[in-house]
Amino acid sequence: MRTFYRHVGQLVVAGFGGHSVPAELRALAREWDLGGVILFGRNVEEPEQVAELCFDAQALSQDVPIWVTVDQEGGRVARLRAPFTEWPSMAALGRVGDAGLVERFATALAGELSAVGVTLDFAPVLDVRHNEADAVIGDRALSSEPAEVGRLGRVIIETLQRNGVAACGKHFPGHGDARADSHKELPVIDQSSGQLRGTEMMPFRAAIAGDVAAVMTAHVLYPALDEERPATLSRGIIQDILRDEFGFQGLVVSDDLEMGAIVETRTVPQAAVGALSAGCDTLLVCGESVDRHAAVIEGVIHAVERGELAETCVEAALARQRRVKARFLGGQRSRRPLTGEALRERLGTSAHQAVADEIARA
Numbered sequence: 001m002r003t004f005y006r007h008v009g010q011l012v013v014a015g016f017g018g019h020s021v022p023a024e025l026r027a028l029a030r031e032w033d034l035g036g037v038i039l040f041g042r043n044v045e046e047p048e049q050v051a052e053l054c055f056d057a058q059a060l061s062q063d064v065p066i067w068v069t070v071d072q073e074g075g076r077v078a079r080l081r082a083p084f085t086e087w088p089s090m091a092a093l094g095r096v097g098d099a100g101l102v103e104r105f106a107t108a109l110a111g112e113l114s115a116v117g118v119t120l121d122f123a124p125v126l127d128v129r130h131n132e133a134d135a136v137i138g139d140r141a142l143s144s145e146p147a148e149v150g151r152l153g154r155v156i157i158e159t160l161q162r163n164g165v166a167a168c169g170k171h172f173p174g175h176g177d178a179r180a181d182s183h184k185e186l187p188v189i190d191q192s193s194g195q196l197r198g199t200e201m202m203p204f205r206a207a208i209a210g211d212v213a214a215v216m217t218a219h220v221l222y223p224a225l226d227e228e229r230p231a232t233l234s235r236g237i238i239q240d241i242l243r244d245e246f247g248f249q250g251l252v253v254s255d256d257l258e259m260g261a262i263v264e265t266r267t268v269p270q271a272a273v274g275a276l277s278a279g280c281d282t283l284l285v286c287g288e289s290v291d292r293h294a295a296v297i298e299g300v301i302h303a304v305e306r307g308e309l310a311e312t313c314v315e316a317a318l319a320r321q322r323r324v325k326a327r328f329l330g331g332q333r334s335r336r337p338l339t340g341e342a343l344r345e346r347l348g349t350s351a352h353q354a355v356a357d358e359i360a361r362a
Contacts, residue, residue, distance in 0.1 A: 036067030051337035054117025094142035106159035150206030170216035174200025219261035238279035269299025
């Protein structure tokens with residue numbers, strides 16, 4: 001057996017159901033290792049339970065720590081609700097345009113995430129807003145001005161990371177002009193290559209300059225860049241543009257591979273192989289089925305055995321996992337989670353609420 005087979009699970013960030021780590025997911029982690037877990041509202045009961053859950057999830061790691069991740073953007077995309085601070089939308093934050101206020105927001109956000117053991121936040125959204133009423137991106141975007149998205153997004157990234165939480169800019173090369181919902185179907189953005197580079201991709205250059213830990217791909221088709229494959233599965237977009245042209249050396253994370261834009265034409269294991277071939281390092285599989293997580297891992301192994309996936313792609317992805325985790329998780333020591341008043345006094349504080357109120361007033 002090739003040595004990396006034992007650790008292929010490090011490429012997967014898995015969703016699960018319930019308020020504790022399922023026995024089946026523990027067994028999968030023992031057999032193949034695991035890259036991380038992602039929390040949704042279905043996993044959240046109250047702060048002490050979340051802190052204990054994150055602690056238990058971290059114990060799934062073997063020789064490399066695992067990510068404990070969440071989508072905590074603010075506004076309508078926030079998995080942690082009161083008594084955590086409930087933040088206004090990124091559009092509201094962007095309208096203020098004050099880098100100092102953005103920094104205070106991100107400092108408070110990082111403090112609350114760290115308090116319960118979250119180590120990677122799938123934020124900020126770096127998409128450029130084209131229509132605030134849009135149900136997919138809309139008010140999740142900081143601005144309709146690419147330079148402003150990049151400026152404020154970089155402040156969020158650098159502040160989160162300075163306070164111990166890895167950031168992930170999304171959705172490369174830009175989801176803001178999509179009209180369809182990629183959760184249901186494959187959107188198409190028919191901008192020219194020049195337009196995409198001059199608008200949609202500009203904030204990602206700023207994020208890379210800010211040393212962002214991770215970038216998430218878009219399940220969107222960009223015919224000017226790749227006529228056949230959405231960005232998540234396109235080597236021309238991920239390797240040629242994001243890696244080679246933009247010089248990004250961090251983690252490339254797929255958006256959830258169970259979304260309609262992907263599974264309408266392929267299975268999740270097939271998509272996982274395609275994403276790794278394109279240059280992704282982390283496969284986000286957000287559903288509750290541990291059988292599907294196992295099928296993804298087995299699919300990757302079988303693809304290498306059949307010669308459909310280069311072993312070097314897997315090895316490079318594993319190497320980047322280790323490097324980025326060493327940066328953010330290397331100095332961590334396992335500690336019991338905070339409980340009771342010690343935890344509650346770090347969440348939804350009056351100082352944090354004052355920041356939220358200042359954003360909302362704008």
